[in-house]
Amino acid sequence: MARVHRELEAKGASDLRANFVCALALAAPERPARVFEGRVFGTLAWPPRGYRGFGYDPIFVPEGYTQTFGEMAPAEKNALSHRMRAFEKLMAATYDD
Numbered sequence: 001m002a003r004v005h006r007e008l009e010a011k012g013a014s015d016l017r018a019n020f021v022c023a024l025a026l027a028a029p030e031r032p033a034r035v036f037e038g039r040v041f042g043t044l045a046w047p048p049r050g051y052r053g054f055g056y057d058p059i060f061v062p063e064g065y066t067q068t069f070g071e072m073a074p075a076e077k078n079a080l081s082h083r084m085r086a087f088e089k090l091m092a093a094t095y096d097d
Contacts, residue, residue, distance in 0.1 A: 038081070052074065
């Protein structure tokens, strides 16, 4: 996270928009492979806040929220998750789509 902050400062970046992406692929015999993508949009915040989650969670604030993923309760974060969004698309899909 410190490296991200240093590099953004060095570039004088003012646009701190960011997003997490999850892509799931489903392959079955004699069927075309399918990809299901989930995204969550937000902004980067500095300094890091919160101890929950992992990776960039303490510096990512999802759109419409004031807390970072690192500050959110796991259930709240998971309800917004890019992974959850990708799995919802996969579960809703049929090969007739």
